[in-house]
Amino acid sequence: MTPEQLRQRTKEFGLRIVHLVTALPDDRIGDVFARQILRCGTSIGANYREASRASSKKQFVYVMEVALREADETLYWLELIADSKLVNPARLQSLQDECNQLISILVASIRTSKGRS
Numbered sequence: 346m347t348p349e350q351l352r353q354r355t356k357e358f359g360l361r362i363v364h365l366v367t368a369l370p371d372d373r374i375g376d377v378f379a380r381q382i383l384r385c386g387t388s389i390g391a392n393y394r395e396a397s398r399a400s401s402k403k404q405f406v407y408v409m410e411v412a413l414r415e416a417d418e419t420l421y422w423l424e425l426i427a428d429s430k431l432v433n434p435a436r437l438q439s440l441q442d443e444c445n446q447l448i449s450i451l452v453a454s455i456r457t458s459k460g461r462s
Contacts, residue, residue, distance in 0.1 A: 355390030362386030382422040385415045413451040
């Protein structure tokens with residue numbers, strides 16, 4: 346996968362999170378879940394973009410690790426939303442799959458970069 350493809354993929358994932366947030370109930374629980382998943386789910390792409398402009402390998406790895414933590418947190422919130430049945434769990438499956446794939450890509454990229462140090 347090229348850097349441009351990953352850039353687009355993380356952006357599309359963020360947009361999917363935005364659409365998910367609109368499907369959450371308009372109540373106290375929905376609001377808490379919406380704020381949390383919107384913050385971390387959209388920051389994956391933002392952090393990836395920041396990492397792609399890093400001025401050093403060390404900075405690249407650091408920001409990619411931030412993106413990885415945000416992706417893992419996003420997966421946590423997706424699991425909570427699915428388990429609480431706030432949204433049909435079947436609707437969330439492809440988002441969870443994509444999040445797991447992004448996590449794997451980020452881990453591989455971090456390992457490759459650390460191996461080159």
